Amino acid sequence: MSVPAGHPPFFVPDRVGVLLVNLGTPSAPDAASVRRYLAEFLSDRRVVEIPPIAWQPILHGIILRTRPRRSAHAYRQVWRADGSPLAAITAAQSGALQGAFGESSPVDWAMRYGEPKIADRLAAMQADGVRRILIAPLYPQYCAATTATANDAAFAALAKMRWQPAIRTLPPYYDHPAYIAALKASVEASLARLDFEPDAILASFHGMPQRTLDLGDPYHCHCRKTARLLGEALADTLGGRELIVTFQSRFGRAKWLEPATDAMLAALPGKGVGKVAVVAPGFSADCLETLEELAIRGRETFLAAGGSRFAYLPCLNDGPDGIGMLRTILSEELAGWIEPA
Ligand SMILES: C=CC1=C(C)c2cc3[nH]c(cc4nc(cc5[nH]c(cc1n2)c(C)c5CCC(=O)O)C(CCC(=O)O)=C4C)c(C)c3C=C
Ligand SMILES: [Fe+2]
Numbered sequence: 001m002s003v004p005a006g007h008p009p010f011f012v013p014d015r016v017g018v019l020l021v022n023l024g025t026p027s028a029p030d031a032a033s034v035r036r037y038l039a040e041f042l043s044d045r046r047v048v049e050i051p052p053i054a055w056q057p058i059l060h061g062i063i064l065r066t067r068p069r070r071s072a073h074a075y076r077q078v079w080r081a082d083g084s085p086l087a088a089i090t091a092a093q094s095g096a097l098q099g100a101f102g103e104s105s106p107v108d109w110a111m112r113y114g115e116p117k118i119a120d121r122l123a124a125m126q127a128d129g130v131r132r133i134l135i136a137p138l139y140p141q142y143c144a145a146t147t148a149t150a151n152d153a154a155f156a157a158l159a160k161m162r163w164q165p166a167i168r169t170l171p172p173y174y175d176h177p178a179y180i181a182a183l184k185a186s187v188e189a190s191l192a193r194l195d196f197e198p199d200a201i202l203a204s205f206h207g208m209p210q211r212t213l214d215l216g217d218p219y220h221c222h223c224r225k226t227a228r229l230l231g232e233a234l235a236d237t238l239g240g241r242e243l244i245v246t247f248q249s250r251f252g253r254a255k256w257l258e259p260a261t262d263a264m265l266a267a268l269p270g271k272g273v274g275k276v277a278v279v280a281p282g283f284s285a286d287c288l289e290t291l292e293e294l295a296i297r298g299r300e301t302f303l304a305a306g307g308s309r310f311a312y313l314p315c316l317n318d319g320p321d322g323i324g325m326l327r328t329i330l331s332e333e334l335a336g337w338i339e340p341a
């Protein structure tokens with residue numbers, strides 16, 4: 001019997017695969033591409049929890065007329081020869097993990113918004129004989145606006161498949177010892193490369209509307225716990241200096257989690273902190289929010305307020321600490337599907 005065109009093969013050995021998922025990013029740093037990306041992102045009801053009848057006129061009438069040009073300018077400042085940092089680094093993470101879970105277990109990657117689409121990568125894996133897939137939203141701290149919507153998109157794609165693969169999803173790993181250890185190693189290595197001794201280290205997490213915390217989203221608690229564990233792990237390095245926790249990237253008029261990163265950077269010099277190092281533990285890959293908002297605008301804010309030295313410490317990205325950590329936590333979630341490494 002021949003397999004119908006476009007049909008997945010029937011008789012291939014079952015394989016196990018991992019699909020890394022991150023947020024998504026524009027395909028190019030121009031206003032039209034950014035508008036397309038923001039329209040998809042900001043129409044997600046997990047992200048903006050305002051009824052569409054009220055939100056869509058604001059989104060299309062105001063935000064998508066003004067923000068794409070400003071954001072495209074920001075993207076241009078961090079764009080790399082191989083594309084958007086978020087996409088390039090996620091691809092590199094996927095490449096670095098290839099073969100980590102066995103010769104025949106592929107690791108692939110997708111984005112919640114834009115390309116490559118979760119639905120397309122799941123279909124490609126299924127067509128390749130991958131019958132068990134670990135979907136891994138690369139967000140250490142759970143948030144409905146990130147983790148849940150990535151899983152929603154995966155399950156929406158599965159809803160259209162006659163022959164579904166078996167699915168597992170990666171739980172948040174905000175307090176996993178391997179994650180905390182990787183952050184500690186990475187922060188210490190970055191600090192050792194600096195030519196100055198910071199007076200304080202600031203851990204900046206992406207913000208969220210305060211209302212989501214009141215509605216029961218555990219994101220804020222997860223961020224706080226990551227910061228506490230990282231502070232404890234770094235106790236010797238900090239030597240009495242504070243690990244300051246802040247939330248960045250406020251969007252819209254509602255109240256967001258506080259303290260705000262930009263306000264803190266503006267206030268620190270007045271409190272005697274003239275030299276600061278900033279780390280972003282909630283981002284698994286450097287992106288617009290870290291490379292432009294923190295490393296460029298954050299620096300400007302801090303120096304304009306009277307600070308003398310500023311350093312941005314990179315995310316775990318596809319470096320050895322980050323990849324080692326991902327191997328550990330993904331292997332744990334694959335238990336029973338693959339032989340332990
Ligand atoms: C790490 C976790 C993230 C949470 C939580 C999050 C919530 C959240 N974000 C917005 C609005 C925007 N975020 C934007 C960029 C962006 N956000 C994250 C991660 C989280 N967002 C990343 C990794 C990125 C970078 C994407 C890239 O291409 O590099 C943007 C787009 C950029 C801009 O125009 O400023 C917006 C808008 C909301 C509203 C929200 C929670 C409700
Ligand atoms: Fe965001």
Ligand SMILES: [Fe+2]
Nearest residue numbers: 249288289293
């Ligand atoms: Fe931002």
